[in-house]
Amino acid sequence: MSTIFTKIIQGEIPSYKIAENDDFYAFLDINPNAKGHTLVVPKKEVDKIFDLDEKTYTGLMQYSFKIAKAIEKTIHCERVGLTVIGLDVPHVHVHLIPLNSMADATFGKKEKLSQKEFESIAKNIGKNL
Numbered sequence: 053m054s055t056i057f058t059k060i061i062q063g064e065i066p067s068y069k070i071a072e073n074d075d076f077y078a079f080l081d082i083n084p085n086a087k088g089h090t091l092v093v094p095k096k097e098v099d100k101i102f103d104l105d106e107k108t109y110t111g112l113m114q115y116s117f118k119i120a121k122a123i124e125k126t127i128h129c130e131r132v133g134l135t136v137i138g139l140d141v142p143h144v145h146v147h148l149i150p151l152n153s154m155a156d157a158t159f160g161k162k163e164k165l166s167q168k169e170f171e172s173i174a175k176n177i178g179k180n181l
Contacts (some may be wrong), residue, residue, distance in 0.1 A: 055143035057093045068174035070122070071181055075108065076115040080174050084163045085149050086156045088127035088173055092116045092146040099142040116146045122180040123148055126173070133157050 059065045061077045068080035070090060081089040094112055098104050104112065120132040129150035135157065136146055155161045165173075 055097055055141055057091075057141055057143040057145060058097050061093070061095050068170045070119060070174050070177045073115070075111055078115070078119045080170055081147070082170070084165065085147075085159060085161055086127075086129070086151070087163055087165065087169070088123050088129070088148075088150040088177065089163075090119055090123060090148040090177070092119055092148060094144055098144050099138070101136050101138060101144045104144060112144070112146060116148060118181060119177070120148050122177045123150060125180040126177045 054062075056065065060067045060079065068082075070078040070080065072078065075096070076092060076094055078090055078092045081091050092112065092115055094104065094108055096108060098108075101109065116134060120134065123132050127150040130152050133149045133151045133156070134146060135149070136144075138144060149156055151157055
């Protein structure tokens with residue numbers, strides 16, 4: 053059965069897409085730790101990051117780097133953090149989180165954003181790619 057991320061990639065579930073290519077899809081987390089919190093996922097559905105083949109793993113990190121640089125240009129933050137946990141959805145995903153404090157990285161602090169804010173943030177990050 054397809055994961056929620058596969059359904060997002062296939063357009064069955066809406067998302068605030070930032071960018072995509074043949075192998076990866078980047079979109080805003082709808083329950084973000086901070087404004088600009090982005091998920092980068094491979095289009096190939098694999099549960100665990102270290103079960104990816106080396107080419108896909110390397111490609112995921114390279115694509116995440118590109119997205120993180122665009123986030124830095126768009127969102128005021130001290131740095132962009134990267135984390136991979138993967139317990140909530142059985143589909144590899146990288147969290148890119150704009151950080152201004154350690155609390156932004158704890159997954160205990162959440163931002164509430166309007167649809168208009170999500171749309172604007174996604175559009176502006178995408179412009180900076």
